[in-house]
């Protein structure tokens with residue numbers, strides 16, 4: 298199925314005719330904060346995060362997660378920037394915001410910004426770009442890679 302990002306120069310920003318979309322994380326933390334939201338995770342991801350943190354699974358769930366209508370989510374902390382994910386670290390690198398569990402972050406985090414909602418149309422992609430300076434920058438992600446990433450994210454949200 299052809300999507301708008303299959304077309305040459307889908308964002309209208311280049312004259313190269315490239316297909317796909319550009320993204321590179323700038324470590325701004327914008328996708329890990331904002332209005333209250335959910336960061337969902339699988340059992341396997343919970344086990345991996347708990348192990349990384351050196352606690353039991355039940356300790357991890359009691360201390361860093363809560364139940365939501367969509368399943369268990371990481372909790373958030375309110376900061377001047379918004380509702381930060383509890384694992385967002387704004388102190389380790391001055392001026393940057395880094396994930397404190399980066400190697401074990403849930404699939405939902407790994408697939409940003411290639412989420413179905415952001416890819417519904419060029420307008421939705423442009424709206425996402427207004428909140429994420431890494432969108433439309435950095436390496437080109439092919440339409441095939443984008444489709445696979447969307448499928449991974451959809452799978453993560455269905456489980």
Ligand code: SF4
Pocket residue numbers: 328329336371382383384385386395396397398399402403406
């Ligand atoms: S787990 Fe890491 S990448 Fe995911 S929202 Fe929290 S800080 Fe961001």
